[in-house]
Amino acid sequence: MNKTKRAQEEEYTRQSLQKFFAKYPNEDACLREFPANCKACGTYNEKAFESSQRVFDCDNCSTKTWRTAGTIFHGLKYLLPTFALIWTHEDRAILSPYKLSRIFKIAYSTAWETDKKLHNLFEREMENFDTADMVTTAFNPVICKRSNFCTGGEHPDYFEENVQMDPDILDDLDEDQQAVCAALIVKPTGFDVLFEKAGIPIARFSAALGTLNLLGIVKQHLGNKYSLKKNPTVLSRSEKSLLEVFFEYIRNFHGISRKYLQQYVAAFWARYCRKRWSKGSLLKCCMTNAINGSQRVRCIHPGIVQIPFV
Numbered sequence: 592m593n594k595t596k597r598a599q600e601e602e603y604t605r606q607s608l609q610k611f612f613a614k615y616p617n618e619d620a621c622l623r624e625f626p627a628n629c630k631a632c633g634t635y636n637e638k639a640f641e642s643s644q645r646v647f648d649c650d651n652c653s654t655k656t657w658r659t660a661g662t663i664f665h666g667l668k669y670l671l672p673t674f675a676l677i678w679t680h681e682d683r684a685i686l687s688p689y690k691l692s693r694i695f696k697i698a699y700s701t702a703w704e705t706d707k708k709l710h711n712l713f714e715r716e717m718e719n720f721d722t723a724d725m726v727t728t729a730f731n732p733v734i735c736k737r738s739n740f741c742t743g744g745e746h747p748d749y750f751e752e753n754v755q756m757d758p759d760i761l762d763d764l765d766e767d768q769q770a771v772c773a774a775l776i777v778k779p780t781g782f783d784v785l786f787e788k789a790g791i792p793i794a795r796f797s798a799a800l801g802t803l804n805l806l807g808i809v810k811q812h813l814g815n816k817y818s819l820k821k822n823p824t825v826l827s828r829s830e831k832s833l834l835e836v837f838f839e840y841i842r843n844f845h846g847i848s849r850k851y852l853q854q855y856v857a858a859f860w861a862r863y864c865r866k867r868w869s870k871g872s873l874l875k876c877c878m879t880n881a882i883n884g885s886q887r888v889r890c891i892h893p894g895i896v897q898i899p900f901v
């Protein structure tokens with residue numbers, strides 16, 4: 592990313608934070624977003640709301656209620672940093688954990704945990720979305736940190752050479768396999784539909800599909816459906832330009848490791864997919880979900896990343 596662009600990005604973040612502090616000048620302002628109703632009987636507790644108490648005893652039934660319970664904010668010493676991160680994210684501004692720790696004078700590790708918690712939330716939300724597989728080599732331009740998958744002394748790209756499909760392999764396919772490939776798309780399609788599209792006898796079709804599966808070119812889904820795994824050679828023009836926007840976004844983080852690629856894809860999705868993430872929806876999602884930073888959402892294949900259909 593060039594200097595002007597970075598300066599613009601920083602200025603945009605500064606303005607976004609300015610608006611944030613106008614709305615949330617202190618901890619109390621954040622706490623006011625949480626309902627002050629008893630979790631047992633629902634009675635509203637005005638005193639708790641007005642005095643910004645995090646925990647109160649119900650006047651009606653005496654039950655103790657923690658207002659942040661069941662949200663990602665529960666157990667946090669300060670609400671402001673997380674609120675700021677959510678705010679800037681919804682504003683599509685960039686606020687790195689490093690900057691977050693500087694602004695709110697919190698430990699870097701705390702800022703990093705906060706960031707990770709949101710990433711985990713995005714990843715979990717993405718699971719409810721329709722996704723396609725993509726080989727991670729497509730992301731090589733922005734991957735420059737070593738991850739645990741790499742062996743010491745080797746280039747970060749090296750480890751996956753065994754798990755990715757060689758783009759040249761498409762040329763090596765026989766006629767039947769090419770016919771099946773032509774029928775496949777990245778969205779899972781039923782066996783029968785594919786068979787009809789491929790236009791070859793059923794035995795040959797099954798054999799070709801099986802081979803493509805073994806070669807790692809197709810992916811099998813539930814309900815006897817198949818999809819084409821994405822790799823740079825099968826990207827459409829709009830997908831390629833979306834990838835460019837993603838690279839631009841990633842460059843703000845000074846290179847990421849392949850291990851965290853999925854999380855960044857999810858964060859990118861949560862930033863740009865307005866269909867799912869309208870203004871205010873992230874805060875709402877954080878208010879109704881409890882997730883902690885150390886929770887891993889799922890274990891993914893190191894060479895494959897899930898891409899949501901936007």
Ligand SMILES: [Zn+2]
Pocket residue numbers: 629630631632633634649650651652653654
């Ligand atoms: Zn009550």
